[in-house]
Amino acid sequence: KVRDPIPDPKVDLDDLPVRQDSDIVRVRDYIPDILVDLRYATSDNFTQKTVYEFTDLYLRYGTVVKLMQAQQELRTQGVRLKVWDGFRPVSAQNDLWAAYPNPVYVENPEAGYSHHSYGGSIDVTLVDVQGYELTMPSKFDDFTSKADRDFSDCTELAAQNATLLQTVMEKYGFVADEKEWWHFTDENEFP
Numbered sequence: 001k002v003r004d005p006i007p008d009p010k011v012d013l014d015d016l017p018v019r020q021d022s023d024i025v026r027v028r029d030y031i032p033d034i035l036v037d038l039r040y041a042t043s044d045n046f047t048q049k050t051v052y053e054f055t056d057l058y059l060r061y062g063t064v065v066k067l068m069q070a071q072q073e074l075r076t077q078g079v080r081l082k083v084w085d086g087f088r089p090v091s092a093q094n095d096l097w098a099a100y101p102n103p104v105y106v107e108n109p110e111a112g113y114s115h116h117s118y119g120g121s122i123d124v125t126l127v128d129v130q131g132y133e134l135t136m137p138s139k140f141d142d143f144t145s146k147a148d149r150d151f152s153d154c155t156e157l158a159a160q161n162a163t164l165l166q167t168v169m170e171k172y173g174f175v176a177d178e179k180e181w182w183h184f185t186d187e188n189e190f191p
């Protein structure tokens with residue numbers, strides 16, 4: 001379906017402090033129209049508990065720059081990003097593991113930190129101009145094969161939308177997680 005472009009709310013980067021790629025920043029300062037629904041800041045997640053208390057989305061500055069580029073391209077196609085998770089404290093990762101200790105879907109904190117805890121991973125979907133989520137292969141945090149990137153078990157529309165998201169995110173320097181269509185990690189490592 002052809003969609004009208006979404007206007008780009010320009011952010012004057014000269015008005016913001018100079019940052020290093022590894023600095024953790026608030027994403028809305030750079031992408032004001034990004035939709036944020038941090039699921040782990042609510043009980044609307046697989047643990048059915050609030051996992052962390054903050055409601056602002058934070059990522060590494062270098063990751064945000066890539067996300068800005070992806071958002072700009074997606075706007076030209078009449079869609080934009082909605083984020084379910086970004087920076088996640090180590091304590092939150094411990095809580096997720098305690099709730100679902102399955103290394104296929106949840107990173108075991110004893111095996112190394114999640115890239116979310118470094119501020120370099122993001123869980124994201126696509127929304128239309130009104131903010132409604134597009135059809136995707138599964139819901140967020142679906143711990144079944146429907147969540148993987150083999151889109152043979154979903155509708156053609158869901159496969160097209162997930163492929164669009166993956167193509168644009170990879171174009172701007174993100175690596176797609178094979179078991180979760182919504183999960184992307186910055187190709188650059190952060191300390």
